[in-house]
Amino acid sequence: MLRSRTIAAAPVRSASVTWQVITDLVADTVAASAALARSDAEQAMEVAAPIGRMLIAGGHLDRCPLTLVAGLVHCEIGTVSGTAALSAEENLSPIPGAASATTFTIHLPAPDPFAVVVAEVAAGHPRLSDVLPLAPEARSAAGTGSLVDMNALRKEVAGR
């Protein structure tokens, strides 16, 4: 299921503090899995921090959120800036669904003019990606999250 979280950026928080809030949210979510280490998420976010702060300050994360994919978690995390940030409602609790995760990926947005730099940053940590994630439905169809192979079921039904 596609979820989304919105974090208040400036004028409520500086870009640095906003990135730290996002880092904590990602790390808290990943830490729910017994197979994953919180420190791994923190390290990945630290690698992405230089470009992450710029994306926040430039307002890019308002329009192009990053996406955390971990087990059943498929969550877009974006920011809200300006006047709207002052009245933004935030949910900073860990995103549910990561308990069974065995791996995770933080998909970074690559808006113009940062595509090349985001690709370089993403190459710097195995948990980062500059590629848009598959939609949750597509992941299920690929067999990564569904208990039922819908394609096989359709073929079976069609064959009767």
Added chain:
Amino acid sequence: MTISTHTLVYTRVHTATHLTEVILGAIGDILADLGIAYSDFTRGWEQNENAIQAWITEGSLDQVVLECHQPSGTVDPVIEFPVAYTTTGAGDAEFTASRARLARFRAKLDRVPAGTTYRLFCTFAGRPHTPQPGWSPGTRASTDGLRGITFGTLGRAPHASAGMRYLHS
């Protein structure tokens, strides 16, 4: 579940935070657009963020200046971000940024040769200001011979606003 709602109370710090991010965000976009290496800029981000925010909060910052130093020694373009303060601190509780207009403006910027570097200045127009870590006195390059294009207001907040002026040959 932890849900928090920020209230509609704003202070000079909110104004400073907003304008700092608008200015630094614009500089980041411009450096990336021009293809100028900006690893130093990202490495010193928090230091610059803290300094500019403190100077806007105390009302001392006159402008932030981005100089582009070409390998030939030419300094071109120069982009100025002047900050104007309102005396009353009144006005609408509006925190705005002209980011879409900035994106269109960036598309018109002159290209710079490979190897161009940048320098960042803050000026104070004679106002006393608190020293900030990582910042030391410096001398701006001359802008003689450069033509100016005024972008207008880049960001606006209750206690101050930030503009942009593009100087090029």
